[in-house]
Amino acid sequence: MSFKKLRRFVLFLVWINGLLLLSRDVNAQAYSTDSQLLKRSVDSNIHFYLASMGTTSHLYNGNEYIYTNHGIQGTPFFGSNQPIIGKICYDGTVYLDVALSYDLSADEVFINNPGQDFSLRLITSKIRYFTILNHTFILFENDGTTKGDVPGYGFYDLLHAGKLTVLAKRMKRVTEAFKTEDAPHYQQYDSYILRKNNTFYNIDSKRQLLDLFDDKKEIMKKFYKKNGFNFKKDREMVLVKMAEYYSQLNE
Structure with missing residues (x-):
């Protein structure tokens, strides 16, 4: 089944589910139960839709990622040296249960290529946000309307969104060893930026x-x-x- 046909099929299933539930003459308690059933049904259809796309998805169209920093202690990745199951909004579509790796030294995101033994480097400009280990990273692009200590282009950990928004910029750099017998290692550096009334502040x-x-x-x-x-x-x-x-x- 083609990508477009599969998408139409899933949307049709969701539409049918909605009609069936809305047609019932039920009380408030039953309505709440049916709402939960509808949500589970929609989620199930979405999972089926995403799983069925496989490598035909727009998600799997990046360049091959080749790790070259062998001999350096530690890992350049956020959270784990192994891919982490998460969620990503890529090229306008949200993908669930994707094995992601976020390289803090390069500020780039990689995914496992299904059925292959290599990873793909995603196109940064197509990523709106991704979530791993309960951290949501958003792509910041300066549109010229903000003021103050405007952050640079890249991914920021959204720690709090509200009247005062808190962002963290997480980076890893290779630190050279002081002793010749020691190996260089990755060191993480975190900086924080706050946004209030469309103005950014380094605190x-x-x-x-x-x-x-x-x-x-x-x-x-x-x-x-x-x-x-x-x-x-x-x-x-x-x-x-x-x-x-x-x-x-x-x-």
Whole structure:
């Protein structure tokens, strides 16, 4: 079955399921149950659709990835040296249960080529976002409308989205050994960028963080002190917790 025919078939199944459920004269409890049944049916059809696409999918059209950094200790990848099952939005389509590898040293994403013994390098500009290990990485492209410390092109870990958005840029670099008998190794570096009112900020201190809350600074200072936060030791956690609380205050 061709890609287009298979897609139409799945959409037809979903449409039929919807008609069957909407045609029932049911009470609120039954409606809730039927909604769950519809969701499971839709999810099942989507999984069937994605699994049936195989290598004909637009997802499997990148260049072969060849790993060349042998002899370097550690891994350039996020989370694991092995592919991680995740989700990716690629070229306008969301793909589930895909074996992904995110190379932090190159800021590139790779996938296993089904039935083959090599990986494919995906085209970065076609990736809107991908999720692995409960981390969602989004592709940032400067459209010219943002201000401040605008981040560069690439993938950013979306830690919190709200009135104050928190992004993390995760990178790995090869660090040379101090002793000749030691091998070079990968070292991870994380930096954080906050976005408020369409302006980006690089935050390097507690003072810079609190200055962002000019409208609710005293409340945020009390929240910081009450929870015993330590910006230097737990920067990522502090940024996320403060952003979450600030977003709640502005709901």
